[in-house]
Amino acid sequence: MAYCINPDCSQRKNPDNCAVCQACGTALLLQNRYRLIHPLQLETHSYTEVFEIEDLLERDRPKVLKSLKNITPDLLRLFEQEVSILTNLQHPGLPVGETLFPLFLQTNRQLRCFVMEKVPGENLQTWLSKNQYLTSYKTALDWLYQLVQILEFVHNHGFFHRDIKPANIMLRPDRKLVLIDFGTARQLTQTIVNNKPVTVIYSIGYTAPEQMQGQAVLQSDFYALGRTFIYLLTGIDPAHDSRARSFNWFKNIKDKKIPQSLIHLIQMMTDAEPQRRPPTAQAILEKIANIKNKKYPQVQGLKYYLMITFGVLITIGAKLIYEKISLSLTCDYVLEDHLSCGEEILIPDTFTQSNKPPVEKQLAINQYRAKKFPDAISLFTIAFKKQPDPETLIYLNNAKIQTQFTAAQIHTIAVAVPLGQSTTRGLEILRGIAQAQTLILQSGRPLRVIIADDHNLANGITSKNARHIAxxxxxxxxxxxxxxxxxxxxxxxxxxxxxxxGVVLISATSTSDGLKSPTFFRTVSSDRIAAQKMATYIFSQLQQQKAAIFYSQDSVYAQSLSAAFREAAKSLKGNVINKQRAFNLDKDDFDAKAALNQVKSQGGTAIVVIPDAGVGLHNAIPYALNVIHSNVNQAWIVAGDSLYDADLLKVDKIRSPQGIERTALAIAWHPMNDPNSAFVQKAQILWKIPRKALATNTEISWRTATSYDAVLVLNKAITQNPTRIGIQKTLTHPKFSVTGATGVIRFEGGDRKNGPITMVVVRRYCNSSEFVFTPSDFTPKDGKNCGEW
Known part of the structure; x- marks a missing residue:
C-alpha cells in the first residue's frame, strides 16, 4: 500500500502501483525516493503526522517521516528545533535525523517533512500496557541511568525535551532506551486557562507546574522523568489516576526491596518547586551511582511512610512561608518565558534564517545559562565581532556585570520590545539600549538589562502579550x-x-496623547507636537490648501495623531476633508488607487498617512506603503513616524518615482541632523556602519536614539535614588534633565518638554535609482559626491 501525504485527502490509501493519489492527485513518491507505507501517528487535532516510509535508495534502512501540516512561526520553530537536535547531535540514545525538505501540494498547502531513523522496538507506553509495571527496582535504576545520561548530553548542548513520558521513550530489542519526539509541535495545543485560550506544551500527569505556566526550565525534564518512573514502579498512570500524583505514591511500589534512597531521588525530581529538584543531570547521575554502590535500608512499612509524609508537610509549610516573605528575582534562568538576561536567544529563527548568528552566540548562551560567566564573555565577544547584533551586546554586558560586581551593586531594568512581531523595529530599539548600557558600564556603573519580547500584542491570545509580560x-x-x-x-x-x-515605565516610541500616569514618562514627543509640525509643513511650508487623512481608525496611536492634526490644521486655517470610509487603512478591502482618486476629486492636494504601529493584530502599514508607492497623482504625502521603515524605499515596489519624492515624515530624530555627534559616531562603530553609508542606513533610527536616551534618563535617576519610588520622584523634579542623543530631556507631566520633531523627506541618493530618508532642510554640497551625504 502507498499512503498519500496530503492531510486533506478524503481517501489516502492507494495501491502500490500508483504514482499519484487516486483521490487528490498528490504525488506518492516524495523527493524521487520516499514512499509512505503506513501512518504511525494520525491525530485529528495534531499539528504533525508520522509515517513509516520506504527509501528507494536505502531499502535496508527502516525510516520514518514526520510532516508538519500546519505551518505557523511558533510551530515551525519547534519543528526545526527537533530537526536541529536530531541532525546535529549524535548519541546512541537519540534517533538519527537525516533530511528536512518543504513540500508544496496542489492545493497551495505547504508541509515540512523530516526524515529520520526508525527506532526498532516499542515505546514504554506500549510496554506498560503489556507488562503493567517493572518487577525489579534494579531495572528501573538502569533505565533511569540511561535516560539521565541522554538528558545530560542534550542539556549540555543547549536543549531540553519538555515532553518526557512513556510514549516518547523507545525500548530497543537490546534493552537500550532511546528518547524520541523533540519537536513538541504535536503537543502544542490550544488549552483554556482562566477562560482565556493560551498556547502550551502540556501532557497531563507529566508536565511540571512551572511549564504549565509557560516557564519551562531544564529541571522540568527531571519532573516529567520522575513521573514516568512513578508509573513504571507502581503501574499507576499519572495521566489518569490521582494515586500516582499523591504524596504517598510509593505505597503502591510493587518491588518492596526498593532502596529508600531511590524513592527519595524520585521525590526530589518531582518536587513542585524547580529549585528544589536536582540542579543538573550530573547531580542525578551521582545519586544513582551512590545508590548502586551502597546498601540502603529497604522500605519498612508505616514508619517510613510517616517519615516521608512528615517531610512533605514540612516542605509545604516552608513553601508557604517562602511565598509570604519573598518575591522572585530577575535573571532567574527560566527558559521560554519570553524574558532573557542572556540565558536564551529571543530573536526569532525566522528572522535569522538568511543571516544565521555565529555559532559562538549559542555556545555563549549555554555558558551563561550554566553561570560560567567568564566563558560566556569570551564567546559573546567573538560572536559580536562576527555579527554585531544588539541582543548579543546586551548579554555580553550582563555577563561582564555578573563577574565584576556583587549582587548588591547591580541595578536591573527591563526593555519590552516586539521581537516576535516586528523584529526589525525591536532591533532598532535594542541598538539604542545596548549602546547606552555599554557607555554606562564603561563608566563603572552596573546596569543590567533584561530583554522582554511582548510580541507587542496589547492583550492577545498568546502568552507573549504586553499585559502578560508587564x-x-x-x-x-x-x-x-x-x-x-x-x-x-x-x-x-x-x-x-x-x-x-509603582514601577516607572519610560517609553521611547509611544506617542499617543492619551497616555497618562504618575509613573509614565517618554523621551519621544507626543502626537500633539508631531501634529503641529506636520500641519505647519503642509499648510505653511508647502502652501497646500486641502488635506485628507488616511489612518487606521481602530488604532489608539492613529486616532490620537489624526485628532491632533485636525486641531493643528484648524489653528493654521487649513482645510481637512471629513473622515470617510474609503480613507480607513484598517479596512481589509482598502483600495489605495480609489482612495487617492477620491481625494483628488474633492480637491485635496495633500494626504496625511497614519497607519497603526504595524505590530498588532492588524497591520495597516502595507496599505499605507501602497498609498505612497501608488501616488501617481503626485499629491504631497506626509506620514507619521510608524511609516519610517526601509520597506518604504524599496525601488521594486515604487510605481511613481516622482510621487514618492513628494513624501515627508515627521519623526523624532535623524542621524544626519548631527552626524558628528558622539552618539552617531559611536553607533557607527558599534554596528559597523561606514561613514559614507550613513544616509542609506536605516539601522540607526529615531527609535534607536530615543531608546538610548531612555536608558540615560533611568541611569541618572537610579544613580540619585535607586528605588522604584525614588526613580519616580527624581524624574518628576522640575530641575531634572539629561542630555542625550536627541538633545536635552526634561519632563512635564511625564511628557517630553520641548521635544524635537524632524521632518524628513524621501529623495534619490547620489543621483542613483536608490531612495533615502534625509532631513527636509538637508542639501548635499555635491549631489554626485556620495561622501558629502
Whole structure:
C-alpha cells in the first residue's frame, strides 16, 4: 500500500502501483525516493503526522517521516528545533535525523517533512500496557541511568525535551532506551486557562507546574522523568489516576526491596518547586551511582511512610512561608518565558534564517545559562565581532556585570520590545539600549538589562502579550524600571499594571496623547507636537490648501495623531476633508488607487498617512506603503513616524518615482541632523556602519536614539535614588534633565518638554535609482559626491 501525504485527502490509501493519489492527485513518491507505507501517528487535532516510509535508495534502512501540516512561526520553530537536535547531535540514545525538505501540494498547502531513523522496538507506553509495571527496582535504576545520561548530553548542548513520558521513550530489542519526539509541535495545543485560550506544551500527569505556566526550565525534564518512573514502579498512570500524583505514591511500589534512597531521588525530581529538584543531570547521575554502590535500608512499612509524609508537610509549610516573605528575582534562568538576561536567544529563527548568528552566540548562551560567566564573555565577544547584533551586546554586558560586581551593586531594568512581531523595529530599539548600557558600564556603573519580547500584542491570545509580560516584570523585586512598550496600544494596556506596582515605565516610541500616569514618562514627543509640525509643513511650508487623512481608525496611536492634526490644521486655517470610509487603512478591502482618486476629486492636494504601529493584530502599514508607492497623482504625502521603515524605499515596489519624492515624515530624530555627534559616531562603530553609508542606513533610527536616551534618563535617576519610588520622584523634579542623543530631556507631566520633531523627506541618493530618508532642510554640497551625504 502507498499512503498519500496530503492531510486533506478524503481517501489516502492507494495501491502500490500508483504514482499519484487516486483521490487528490498528490504525488506518492516524495523527493524521487520516499514512499509512505503506513501512518504511525494520525491525530485529528495534531499539528504533525508520522509515517513509516520506504527509501528507494536505502531499502535496508527502516525510516520514518514526520510532516508538519500546519505551518505557523511558533510551530515551525519547534519543528526545526527537533530537526536541529536530531541532525546535529549524535548519541546512541537519540534517533538519527537525516533530511528536512518543504513540500508544496496542489492545493497551495505547504508541509515540512523530516526524515529520520526508525527506532526498532516499542515505546514504554506500549510496554506498560503489556507488562503493567517493572518487577525489579534494579531495572528501573538502569533505565533511569540511561535516560539521565541522554538528558545530560542534550542539556549540555543547549536543549531540553519538555515532553518526557512513556510514549516518547523507545525500548530497543537490546534493552537500550532511546528518547524520541523533540519537536513538541504535536503537543502544542490550544488549552483554556482562566477562560482565556493560551498556547502550551502540556501532557497531563507529566508536565511540571512551572511549564504549565509557560516557564519551562531544564529541571522540568527531571519532573516529567520522575513521573514516568512513578508509573513504571507502581503501574499507576499519572495521566489518569490521582494515586500516582499523591504524596504517598510509593505505597503502591510493587518491588518492596526498593532502596529508600531511590524513592527519595524520585521525590526530589518531582518536587513542585524547580529549585528544589536536582540542579543538573550530573547531580542525578551521582545519586544513582551512590545508590548502586551502597546498601540502603529497604522500605519498612508505616514508619517510613510517616517519615516521608512528615517531610512533605514540612516542605509545604516552608513553601508557604517562602511565598509570604519573598518575591522572585530577575535573571532567574527560566527558559521560554519570553524574558532573557542572556540565558536564551529571543530573536526569532525566522528572522535569522538568511543571516544565521555565529555559532559562538549559542555556545555563549549555554555558558551563561550554566553561570560560567567568564566563558560566556569570551564567546559573546567573538560572536559580536562576527555579527554585531544588539541582543548579543546586551548579554555580553550582563555577563561582564555578573563577574565584576556583587549582587548588591547591580541595578536591573527591563526593555519590552516586539521581537516576535516586528523584529526589525525591536532591533532598532535594542541598538539604542545596548549602546547606552555599554557607555554606562564603561563608566563603572552596573546596569543590567533584561530583554522582554511582548510580541507587542496589547492583550492577545498568546502568552507573549504586553499585559502578560508587564505582570511578570513587576513581580521581580529587584526590577527598578521598564523601557517600553513599543506601540501606544500596548503601553495603554500595561500602564495600570506598572502604576499599581509603582514601577516607572519610560517609553521611547509611544506617542499617543492619551497616555497618562504618575509613573509614565517618554523621551519621544507626543502626537500633539508631531501634529503641529506636520500641519505647519503642509499648510505653511508647502502652501497646500486641502488635506485628507488616511489612518487606521481602530488604532489608539492613529486616532490620537489624526485628532491632533485636525486641531493643528484648524489653528493654521487649513482645510481637512471629513473622515470617510474609503480613507480607513484598517479596512481589509482598502483600495489605495480609489482612495487617492477620491481625494483628488474633492480637491485635496495633500494626504496625511497614519497607519497603526504595524505590530498588532492588524497591520495597516502595507496599505499605507501602497498609498505612497501608488501616488501617481503626485499629491504631497506626509506620514507619521510608524511609516519610517526601509520597506518604504524599496525601488521594486515604487510605481511613481516622482510621487514618492513628494513624501515627508515627521519623526523624532535623524542621524544626519548631527552626524558628528558622539552618539552617531559611536553607533557607527558599534554596528559597523561606514561613514559614507550613513544616509542609506536605516539601522540607526529615531527609535534607536530615543531608546538610548531612555536608558540615560533611568541611569541618572537610579544613580540619585535607586528605588522604584525614588526613580519616580527624581524624574518628576522640575530641575531634572539629561542630555542625550536627541538633545536635552526634561519632563512635564511625564511628557517630553520641548521635544524635537524632524521632518524628513524621501529623495534619490547620489543621483542613483536608490531612495533615502534625509532631513527636509538637508542639501548635499555635491549631489554626485556620495561622501558629502
Amino acid at each position: 505582570k511578570k516584570l513587576v513581580r521581580y523585586r529587584d526590577l527598578l524600571a521598564v523601557v517600553g512598550h513599543y506601540s501606544s496600544e500596548a503601553t495603554k494596556e500595561t500602564l495600570p499594571i506598572y502604576h499599581k506596582a
